[in-house]
Amino acid sequence: MRARFLETAADEIVALGDALIQTAHRETGLPVARLEGERGRTTGQLRLFAAVVREGSWVDARIDPALPDRKPLPRPDVRRMLRPIGPVAVFGASNFPLAFSVAGGDTASALAAGNPVVVKAHPAHPGTSDLVASALRSAVQKAGLPVGVFVMVHGASPEVSLALVRHEAIQAVGFTGSIRAGRALWDAAAARPRPIPVFAEMGSINPLIVLPGALRERRDAIAEGLVGSCTLGVGQFCTKPGLVLGLSSPEWDAFARSVADRARAITPGVMLHAGIQASFDRAVRELQGVAWLTDTGARVARVSAADFARQPHLAHEIFGPYTLLVTASSRGELLQLLGALDGQLTATLHGTADELAAAQDLVDVLGRVAGRLVFNGYPTGVEVSHAMHHGGPYPASSDARFTSVGSAAIFRFARPVCYQSCPPALLPPELRDENPLGISRLVDGRATRDPIPPRA
Amino acid sequence: MRARFLETAADEIVALGDALIQTAHRETGLPVARLEGERGRTTGQLRLFAAVVREGSWVDARIDPALPDRKPLPRPDVRRMLRPIGPVAVFGASNFPLAFSVAGGDTASALAAGNPVVVKAHPAHPGTSDLVASALRSAVQKAGLPVGVFVMVHGASPEVSLALVRHEAIQAVGFTGSIRAGRALWDAAAARPRPIPVFAEMGSINPLIVLPGALRERRDAIAEGLVGSCTLGVGQFCTKPGLVLGLSSPEWDAFARSVADRARAITPGVMLHAGIQASFDRAVRELQGVAWLTDTGARVARVSAADFARQPHLAHEIFGPYTLLVTASSRGELLQLLGALDGQLTATLHGTADELAAAQDLVDVLGRVAGRLVFNGYPTGVEVSHAMHHGGPYPASSDARFTSVGSAAIFRFARPVCYQSCPPALLPPELRDENPLGISRLVDGRATRDPIPPRA
CATH class of the missing domain: 3.40.605.10 (Aldehyde Dehydrogenase; Chain A, domain 1)
Incomplete structure (x- = not known):
């Protein structure tokens, strides 16, 4: 019913x-x-x-x-x-x-x-x-x-x-x-x-890491996907990638230009209400300690990992069409920065097949920081399914x-109730010997849909 | 490992x-x-x-x-x-x-x-x-x-x-x-x-209800079991039945005498430490608004449901060999008293087969108040098994x-981590297609130990 x-x-x-x-x-x-x-x-x-x-x-x-x-x-x-x-x-x-x-x-x-x-x-x-x-x-x-x-x-x-x-x-x-x-x-x-x-x-800033081989393979495609994800719903998704990390290199610089070019070309949609728009405008206007790559369209800024680490305010979520590119000088610095992040709903990793195969160090640190790890994709678009997890260490979620x-x-929204030596007729159907609902149950610790055999 | x-x-x-x-x-x-x-x-x-x-x-x-x-x-x-x-x-x-x-x-x-x-x-x-x-x-x-x-x-x-x-x-x-x-x-x-x-x-006072038919059937056996449960471990169990409820009747009075006689004959063991002993002695000495049925051995007091409801301190746990008998004038009063209790680890119901078959009202209210319902038994002796639940609404437990x-x-002590589009080699064994550990998993919402069929 x-x-x-x-x-x-x-x-x-x-x-x-x-x-x-x-x-x-x-x-x-x-x-x-x-x-x-x-x-x-x-x-x-x-x-x-x-x-x-x-x-x-x-x-x-x-x-x-x-x-x-x-x-x-x-x-x-x-x-x-x-x-x-x-x-x-x-x-x-x-x-x-x-x-x-x-x-x-x-x-x-x-x-x-x-x-x-x-x-x-x-x-x-x-x-x-x-x-x-x-x-x-x-x-x-x-x-x-x-x-x-x-x-x-x-x-x-x-x-x-x-x-x-x-x-x-x-x-x-x-x-x-x-x-x-x-x-x-x-x-x-x-x-x-x-x-x-x-x-x-x-809150969540949903770090997205792009490894060097992925940049060589599909730099512009990732830039395109990233800008799309950052500006979907005018950047007003809790899974918006607000932090994009890579290793210092000419390819990374070219990626940053590609992201900025695409972001600049976006015409931001209307935000949800005047208060959110005002908050966004103020947050962008007052943001210190970064280099702006765009001054129109979606807003993209850039900073070194060292400067990011020195300025905790850069790790705060800015709700709206904005993202921050962070350049790490080494994989060690990248890992250290990720490990120091607050809890996140998601973390995303872009890499070639070989890079991902060698990325257990990144997967380990991201698994401690975030609730969902996305590989070669984008965190927006949360699937409603049985295996989805939309939550993460505080402050991504409170639990x-x-x-x-x-x-x-x-x-x-449920709590267990336990019945000890309960007469069969008083048991809820889910707990009756004959398993009238045919549900999966843990009987003596083993999952089964079988009924309980009649007592001797 | x-x-x-x-x-x-x-x-x-x-x-x-x-x-x-x-x-x-x-x-x-x-x-x-x-x-x-x-x-x-x-x-x-x-x-x-x-x-x-x-x-x-x-x-x-x-x-x-x-x-x-x-x-x-x-x-x-x-x-x-x-x-x-x-x-x-x-x-x-x-x-x-x-x-x-x-x-x-x-x-x-x-x-x-x-x-x-x-x-x-x-x-x-x-x-x-x-x-x-x-x-x-x-x-x-x-x-x-x-x-x-x-x-x-x-x-x-x-x-x-x-x-x-x-x-x-x-x-x-x-x-x-x-x-x-x-x-x-x-x-x-x-x-x-x-x-x-x-x-x-x-804390928990673990209400135990004795219905009239059960008293007629096995009054002394219940009194014996109750006193045993109240004095097990010198009453220092979180599941000790500290509140015993019944309906006013000559049988209930006889039950109270039977409990008191058995309790008086107990020689309380040494308590865990001097502080607990002092707390117990003080709590019993200072308890107001009840009639004492014993002044030696295990301590048993008695009060009417109306007086119990008027004195919230009577619902506080007293750690040690003590219990309180509460006499209700009607089933309605009994249900009302139970529904107003703080959260409990356990609630126990003694009745004949016929009484229990007609006790859905009691089971419903007890299921809202307590984490575990015990039928014709005693709440002490918590089984360590898969189906056990030792917890209950606040303050029995905090969650x-x-x-x-x-x-x-x-x-x-665990939290979910979700992997989206993860390369197979990076997946933990529990999540790999072939199910190498042979565990029960929810695949598309259905419990199974089968592997995931190869992708087309």
Whole structure:
């Protein structure tokens, strides 16, 4: 039934039709084609979670059958599975008015786990939020669920957000946005009489390393791909590569020129709202200690690794069409710089087949710094799938152990409940001997879909 | 190799021989037989985690193979698995000088996940801690691991503990102890520039409900089991049933007399240290608003549900041989009282087969309050297995989503790393097409041990 509810929610969003797209376009300035794609991503996420819930194995059912003859003491029958954590507060993000907003990944995964959701709409797209909320309310009604399963509140003041996080009924928080706002929610949740988990996906500059052989093989193609990734969505993606690193060489200089030429030719689109545009303009205007390679179009700057290391502000995220090229004098210096970075959502490595085969040192350091490693590609365009991990060490996210994209996002909003010596009739179906749902379970530590054999 | 290391650690603890048991006996006052049992539990935990690591599926490997022909965009190859979170700080508990201390469940699970561990020894058993630490260091050496893989520090001052939690190299914390100490560590970790997760297993009064039919069927047997559970380890278990609830009736009064008679006949053992004994004596002496049923032996008091609800201090844990009987006037009052409880590690329900079959209301409310539900048994004696969950809503533990006992405890100390379009040779074995380790993996969302078919 929960699966059907999620699918109905997707249907209801589709049924909003062009009014949704036009409203979102008006409120965010994002192009219609991008919004149509994002709507597909949003409904796709709801359907993915419906499939996960219907398949059922996500509850991580574990069964250790009784061992009545064990010495010195018999072992009792012990079974556990994941249950809903309780009401979840979700904060809509400005940069994805559909996919990371009212019915976005946080809401979909929290509902899929069986929790009620209270959404705080992002003030940058209130009309879009109202439309999507009406679709969700309609799905709640059609599913015959209590109206409290989905509630949305508006409010531009931080006090509204903090009051929501502090409310004793709220048991977990999902958030995508700035480090400052995410940290404020984290601090409020941690200071509660009963602290709750906050899953805040915050800042990242997403280092991208280009090795020398890759430059020789396909310098301009990488420059083209990089500029495309940096300016996608007007640079307003949390996975935008904001830091590009290479080794000092004539090829690297030529790559920098190629990037700058392409960036200069870009006509930046309209940003999400006036505040973001003003922040971007100010950040670029006030940035010290770099050499600018472009003064129009997308903004590209350059600095040496030594100067980068001396100026911690250069490692701060600048949301918008900007990236910083960093020239390292040696692989050792490159490794040292990467190892000193704050936590990142992604790290990307471009190299020839031979270079990658010899890049275990880089893979090791990047694996400690980032949540997702991309090879010969670009970090923007986060696949919504089972194996995706969208998260990373702080401040990329507030808890590196959880993803906010993909089906594993459901694990943020569930907790185990264990049943010891429970009469079969009281067990949830997921834990019954006969495995009526046919899910994959861990029986005595081994994954299987087999039923538990009848007790002797 | 990690599995072999954990097994060697178990062997080295066994090799300490009677010196370990005698030292622990001298320092804690716990009986030799109990300590021998606890040593078996400790080495059993290490061997369980060795088996989990050797089997290998715990890394939750997920593979979404590339879909080069997908429209509108090809899907890249995406794979993820759990990797070590980083150095873990573990705080030894006073009440299990072996199984929840230097080489206890926190240390075993953190090492099993691949992390270095820094143990802060509990000041109540420094000699025991030194012996176990020497065994672990010996295992580190025999495994050829860096000496930093296991380090132990002493220190009775809270400043030592806080300095450890605040150290920027520490990435997670395991703790078992009081709410006050656990909350102090939580607050320190949450206030770090880069916050880290704290897994603190803290206080619980473990409600135990006896339904009327069960009283008629086996009143004295339940009284016997309850008093045994309350006085096991001199009542110094975090799962001690400190709250016993029933419905007002002559049978309930007879049960109370039966419990009191048995409790009075107990000769309490020596407590872990003078501080715990003094705290217990003071807590019992100063407890207001209850009627005492015993004034010697194990301490049993009684109160009405209405009076219990009016006096929040009665819901605080009293560590030691004490329990409180609460008489409810109706099932509604019972349900209301249970629903208002703080988070609990366990909740126990005694009933006849018919009573349990009709107890869905109780199971629902207990499942929201507690991490483990026990039927017709006792909560002490926590099985170390795959399906065990030892944790619960705050303050039972600081994060209800994780267990500190059983093989699932390993998930506290690992985080996913995702590889997108990674050359096969750079992939960890767990994620390679051919599945060389034969582990269970989620391929396109479906659990399987099959290899990935060769790409066309």
